[in-house]
Amino acid sequence: MSATGLNVFDKTVQTTNIWLNEIMADLGPDRQLAWHVLGVVLRALRDKLPAELAANLGAELPLLVRGAYYDQYQPSREPNSDRSVDAFLDSIAEELKFGRPVNTAGAAKAVLRALVHHIDLGQSAKVREALPKEIRALWPASVGT
Structure with missing residues (x-):
């Protein structure tokens, strides 16, 4: 029996929980x-x-x-042009500062690892190559890294 009555909702909850479990494996059980x-x-x-x-x-x-992902998205804005990994991580840290302390680089790597594990390899490569070189260093070389 479906938990929500709609298979599409059940599937997205199940898939999202898989992603969250992978992130929690890196960040702890929260x-x-x-x-x-x-x-x-x-x-x-x-x-x-x-x-x-x-x-x-x-x-x-x-x-x-x-x-x-799309929350508060403004597609007409130009991509953030600051190319430094520090600025990228600072933008993440700013949004995480009200929760329990978390290693920002570790958090970014955990999410990127889950992303690479679950999206199309070609799409993953396109996204990685669009990033500044410094930020690409956070991107896992493969699913197992």
Whole structure:
């Protein structure tokens, strides 16, 4: 029997929980923190990408995660042009500062690892290559790294 009565909702909840479990494996067993980190890192990543590529990435995400990804999105804005990894991590840290302390680089890597594990390999490569070199260093070389 379906938990929600709609298979599409059940599937997105199940898939989202898989992503959250992978993030919690890195950050600890706090599902709320994992959800918050997932949204914050995905939005920081989205804001580094051209609108078309950001939309293509969004199409790869589970429905529930896609909602967090597009929260407050303004596609007419130019991608954030600061190319430093410090600025990227600072933008994440700013959004995470009201929760329990978390290693920002570790949080970014946990989300990127889950992303790479679950999206199309070609799309993953396109997103990675669109990022500044310094930020690409956070991107896992493969699913197992």
